Amino acid sequence: MNTPQALQLNPENSFSISSSCPAFYSPSSIEELANIAKAMDKPFYVLGAGTNTLFVNNVTPAIIHPNFHGIEVKDCGDRVLVSGQSAENWHEFVQFCLNRGYYGIENLALIPGSIGAAPVQNIGAYGVELADVLDSVSWFEFSSQTLRHFTNEQCHFGYRDSIFKHALFGKGIIVSVTLSLSKTWQPKLSYQGLAQLGADASAEQVFNQVVQLRQSKLPDPKELPNAGSFFKNPVVDEDVFNTLQQSYPDMPYYPQRNHQVKLAAGWLIDQCGLKGYRQGNVGVHQHQALVLVNYGQASGRELYQLAQYVQQQVKQKFAICLEPEVRLLDSAGLIHLTEVNN
Ligand SMILES: Cc1cc2nc3c(=O)[nH]c(=O)nc-3n(C[C@H](O)[C@H](O)[C@H](O)COP(=O)(O)OP(=O)(O)OC[C@H]3O[C@@H](n4cnc5c(N)ncnc54)[C@H](O)[C@@H]3O)c2cc1C
The missing domain is CATH 3.30.43.10 (Uridine Diphospho-n-acetylenolpyruvylglucosamine Reductase, domain 2)
Incomplete structure (x- = not known):
């Protein structure tokens, strides 16, 4: 060891x-x-x-901090199974697949982080999520000291969610992730900003467009430290949405299954007048209200308190409680964002 x-x-x-x-x-x-x-x-x-x-x-x-490296490819006719070890960089993995003509994850280009973390919150962007292409996950269980394999279904994927955040959290480590990708290119252009490419767009064009859009919208953590979207987009019942829509007819929304509606957390924060809001070393990004940033020497506590403030403001205005997408770690383990009461 x-x-x-x-x-x-x-x-x-x-x-x-x-x-x-x-x-x-x-x-x-x-x-x-x-x-x-x-x-x-x-x-x-x-x-x-x-x-x-x-x-x-x-x-x-x-x-x-897993340090498992390597990528393996298994040809399966018109599909390929591509396995990445957990420490491989996600974006480089997307490039690896694109260069070899294995399609399905171009829309997930430039998401920072490791392959091992990708199934944990079922990463997603531009109309695609990992669950759309995931074949299986190899997970090392601490108690039995064995490798276990989880199929896509067994991962219980949801919106920014999986079994690895719940029943399996703290009990093991994802060692590798296997995707089932297609050798036939089929663009997914439903998302705003991609449709303009046209149905005959190549995989490289979609990849480049996603990279360009992300670079133009999101602050680079190397220049302005951040963790992307701090909060998840809240999913509410239709009746809650209908009431809100009467007061806010311009509110963006995305109908879901089971009479639920997803709202845009960034829009809710923006409506509270918090875009560009700053508290000392930390703030809400001036163009992306969903992104909290460290302007320099911030402590984790300062960011946590800013998140509490944002959560409180949105709750007061919309009666909706935003939940963090970012994992909050203190000295003993993960913690929740506790609500501040007035
Ligand atoms: C600028 C920016 C933009 C982003 N955009 C997006 C986006 O568009 N879509 C999106 O979904 N996310 C986005 N994110 C969030 C982030 O990129 C993803 O959540 C990514 O998967 C995190 O990878 P990581 O290795 O850094 O995870 P970490 O922060 O290291 O860990 C995240 C969670 O995964 C667990 N974990 C990590 N590795 C393993 C493992 N091997 N086994 C078991 N558990 C593990 C950790 O315990 C933790 O709970 C963005 C982040 C930034 C900074």
Whole structure:
């Protein structure tokens, strides 16, 4: 087993928060992982690239940072099964597939982070989510020290959700992810900004357009530390939506199954006058109300408090409670965003 090191974590998270962990393990083989599992007697957190995690405290639990690398391809006629080990970079994986003519994930270009984290919140963008192409996940279970395989159905995917956030959270590590991709190109252009490409757009054109749109809309964490969308888009019952729509006829919305409607969290925050709002070292991005940013030397606590304030303002105006998409980690493990009462 590699020796655990105490570590300063600010290069390990896209919010660039200074936090330290008592022990940092970076296994690169199943054998190493099994040895860590045997010795682990305290809570731990699995950290990929740290682009969806806020270190709320200046100390975290022990960190396990998978270091499994490699991509394998299995030809299955008109489809291919492409497996990526968990430490591979998601965007480079998308490029790898595109270059070889394996199609289905172009719309997910430029999402930061590791392959291992992608199934955890079922990453999605521009009308596609991981669940659309996922074949299976290999997951190492700490208690049995065995590798288990989960089919797409067994992952219980939902909107920014999966079994890895619930029943399996804290019990193991995703080691690799296998996608089923097509050798036949079929563009998915339903999303605003892509339709203009036209039905004969090539995979490279869609990929480039997604990259360009994302670069023009979202702040680069290297220049302005952030974790993308801080909150999930709330899904409400139709009757709640109908009442709100009477007061806000211009409110954007996306009908869902089961008489539910998804609202745009960024729009709700913007309507509270919070776009560009700043509290000392932290703020709501001036163009993207859904993105909270660290302007410099912010602590995780300051970002947490800003998130509470945003949540409170939206609740007061719309009676809707925004839930964070970002994982909030303190010294003992994940925490919730608690509501501030007036
Ligand atoms: C600028 C920006 C834009 C973004 N845009 C999008 C977007 O369009 N769509 C989208 O869905 N997300 C988006 N995100 C969020 C982020 O990119 C994804 O959530 C990504 O999958 C996180 O990967 P990570 O390796 O950094 O995860 P981390 O932050 O390291 O971890 C996230 C969660 O996954 C768990 N985890 C990580 N690796 C493993 C593993 N191997 N096994 C088990 N659990 C694991 C962690 O414990 C944690 O709960 C964006 C983020 C940024 C900074």
